[in-house]
Amino acid sequence: MTTSPPEQFLTLLGESAHAGTLVKFTFGKPRSPDKTLLLLLGRPIILRGQPRLSLVWRHEQRDIIKNYPFAEAVALLAPLLGTDFYSAHLFTANGRVTQLEFNKKGMPRLTFGRAGKVAAPPPGHNRTRTRVLPAESQRWLVQLGVTTPTGAVREGMADKHRQIHKFVELLSHLVAGSGLPADRPLAIADMGCGKGYLTFAVYDYFNRVLMRPVQVRGIETRADLVKLCNRVAHDTGCEGLVFVEGSIAQTSFDQLDLLIALHACDTATDDAIAKGIAARAGLIVVAPCCQKELRPQLRPAPVLIPALRHGIFQERQAEFATDALRALLLEWAGYETKVSEFISTEHTAKNLMITAVKRPHPADQAAIANRIRHFAAFYGIQSHALARHLGFALDATPAP
Numbered sequence: 001m002t003t004s005p006p007e008q009f010l011t012l013l014g015e016s017a018h019a020g021t022l023v024k025f026t027f028g029k030p031r032s033p034d035k036t037l038l039l040l041l042g043r044p045i046i047l048r049g050q051p052r053l054s055l056v057w058r059h060e061q062r063d064i065i066k067n068y069p070f071a072e073a074v075a076l077l078a079p080l081l082g083t084d085f086y087s088a089h090l091f092t093a094n095g096r097v098t099q100l101e102f103n104k105k106g107m108p109r110l111t112f113g114r115a116g117k118v119a120a121p122p123p124g125h126n127r128t129r130t131r132v133l134p135a136e137s138q139r140w141l142v143q144l145g146v147t148t149p150t151g152a153v154r155e156g157m158a159d160k161h162r163q164i165h166k167f168v169e170l171l172s173h174l175v176a177g178s179g180l181p182a183d184r185p186l187a188i189a190d191m192g193c194g195k196g197y198l199t200f201a202v203y204d205y206f207n208r209v210l211m212r213p214v215q216v217r218g219i220e221t222r223a224d225l226v227k228l229c230n231r232v233a234h235d236t237g238c239e240g241l242v243f244v245e246g247s248i249a250q251t252s253f254d255q256l257d258l259l260i261a262l263h264a265c266d267t268a269t270d271d272a273i274a275k276g277i278a279a280r281a282g283l284i285v286v287a288p289c290c291q292k293e294l295r296p297q298l299r300p301a302p303v304l305i306p307a308l309r310h311g312i313f314q315e316r317q318a319e320f321a322t323d324a325l326r327a328l329l330l331e332w333a334g335y336e337t338k339v340s341e342f343i344s345t346e347h348t349a350k351n352l353m354i355t356a357v358k359r360p361h362p363a364d365q366a367a368i369a370n371r372i373r374h375f376a377a378f379y380g381i382q383s384h385a386l387a388r389h390l391g392f393a394l395d396a397t398p399a400p
């Protein structure tokens with residue numbers, strides 16, 4: 001019995017996924033009843049140690065991303081060829097491309113060729129450590145000293161390695177629900193990017209997992225780190241990823257889709273959030289650290305005074321008040337916020353992450369402003385860096 005071109009295509013897809021030679025595949029020429037569907041993209045990933053195919057349904061305004069075991073993905077894709085999509089391309093290691101095309105009458109044809117520039121995954125299945133990041137990430141992980149060329153995590157880098165992967169996993173959930181535009185390259189900034197671990201990870205997640213063109217800028221005061229990161233970005237073929245020497249406060253953007261600021265000290269986090277709001281970023285992700293600004297201002301309620309003779313409680317209270325105000329001010333500025341736990345690389349309690357997604361419709365600003373002012377009054381807070389950036393008068397009298 002002869003197999004049809006779509007069956008041959010799917011067989012090659014399944015075989016290359018199992019052999020570890022699949023780089024990516026795309027389904028195009030959409031004929032779906034859903035006219036907003038533009039493309040379907042897929043690539044192999046490792047998720048929680050398990051091989052999966054990550055499928056991205058690219059619509060005009062959003063991406064829908066789901067991950068499946070290989071066989072399940074192939075079964076799901078089979079009925080789409082010749083119905084929802086009239087062309088498909090399969091990219092495998094060594095630059096080989098398999099192309100499936102349907103003509104106007106719906107007759108399929110399979111052809112084989114070579115791609116100009118397709119990164120091949122490493123031989124075999126030596127990808128268990130890359131999890132949701134693609135195989136190509138191994139190159140910058142090695143150059144930044146996180147892993148060895150054989151993929152082993154270097155001594156002292158286990159926490160960082162875990163943090164990088166955890167961050168990308170968190171990001172993948174956030175992106176799925178954030179409504180980031182799918183019709184143009186995304187503009188992304190990492191404020192206070194340090195050695196760029198998370199900047200490279202974000203770049204790879206968008207560019208190589210979601211296959212989205214991105215312009216990513218890492219902002220960092222330390223010239224030596226900027227130089228190192230730009231060299232690694234160049235050596236690892238990260239087009240559209242640049243590192244710029246400068247301070248967060250003095251950097252400005254016309255427009256941003258995603259702003260991240262992870263472990264930027266004290267009020268540098270507020271500077272970063274304010275830049276994201278000013279650039280109308282759809283998604284803002286910060287992991288604050290060393291919240292020093294409010295501690296001298298706090299005037300606790302009398303009932304708390306006995307507890308607050310302990311310095312550590314004073315410190316925790318200052319952290320709580322600082323970050324709670326950040327989340328509330330983001331709400332006031334038109335974002336929906338969530339506060340969750342993030343992995344710290346230092347063994348401290350500083351493991352908070354604030355995520356903010358821009359709302360399509362404004363919330364009740366006056367009500368939020370009132371809540372913020374009651375909160376500030378309770379703690380005796382007169383001034384907060386983010387409130388100053390936003391021109392929000394914290395000390396105005398709240399309505400009862």
Ligand SMILES: C[S@@+](CC[C@H](N)C(=O)[O-])C[C@H]1O[C@@H](n2cnc3c(N)ncnc32)[C@H](O)[C@@H]1O
Pocket residue numbers: 191192193194195196197198219220221222246247248249261262263264265268
């Ligand atoms: C603790 S590191 C975090 C690096 C990276 N975001 C991460 O989480 O791996 C903070 C970095 O921010 C940089 N930094 C601190 N204040 C900054 C500012 N105002 N503008 C730009 N970079 C700043 C520091 O030089 C340092 O490299």
